[in-house]
Amino acid sequence: MILSSIIPAHAVQPDEILANAALESRARVLSQNLRCLVCQNQSIDDSDAPLARDLRLLLRERLTSGDTDAAATDYIVARYGNFVLLKPPFLLSTVLLWLGPVLLLLLAGGGFVRYLRQHSDAPAPADLTAEDEARLTQLLDTRFPENRPRS
Numbered sequence: 001m002i003l004s005s006i007i008p009a010h011a012v013q014p015d016e017i018l019a020n021a022a023l024e025s026r027a028r029v030l031s032q033n034l035r036c037l038v039c040q041n042q043s044i045d046d047s048d049a050p051l052a053r054d055l056r057l058l059l060r061e062r063l064t065s066g067d068t069d070a071a072a073t074d075y076i077v078a079r080y081g082n083f084v085l086l087k088p089p090f091l092l093s094t095v096l097l098w099l100g101p102v103l104l105l106l107l108a109g110g111g112f113v114r115y116l117r118q119h120s121d122a123p124a125p126a127d128l129t130a131e132d133e134a135r136l137t138q139l140l141d142t143r144f145p146e147n148r149p150r151s
Contacts, residue, residue: 012028029069029074030072036051036055037084038052059076062129
């Protein structure tokens with residue numbers, strides 16, 4: 001039971017596995033780098049979604065037809081866009097994807113610094129006047145008579 005949680009689960013069905021072990025090995029490596037468009041945070045190798053199965057079969061079909069690893073991946077990217085890659089390239093179209101988390105972190109940090117500055121620049125409370133101090137003493141004596149100094 002513990003061993004099953006350590007070993008990664010693969011959704012590849014027995015009928016998808018290629019007879020040629022070298023091609024199957026290539027397919028497994030490539031499919032670990034392709035995103036399931038339904039699950040979005042899983043590779044097609046790990047996803048049980050029907051679209052992931054279709055992509056696994058398409059990838060194996062391309063490899064069986066003689067495509068190189070790059071050609072097979074390029075074919076799928078041409079059909080589905082860079083989003084299908086779990087690690088998309090740094091391009092103008094993906095710059096927000098790469099820099100978005102950094103920008104959000106900088107914005108949050110800037111907001112936090114601004115918040116701290118606004119609250120640290122607050123004026124210090126004014127000293128109590130003699131009249132205010134007498135009134136405070138009267139209120140405290142009325143409310144908490146046990147705290148009166150004894151003479």
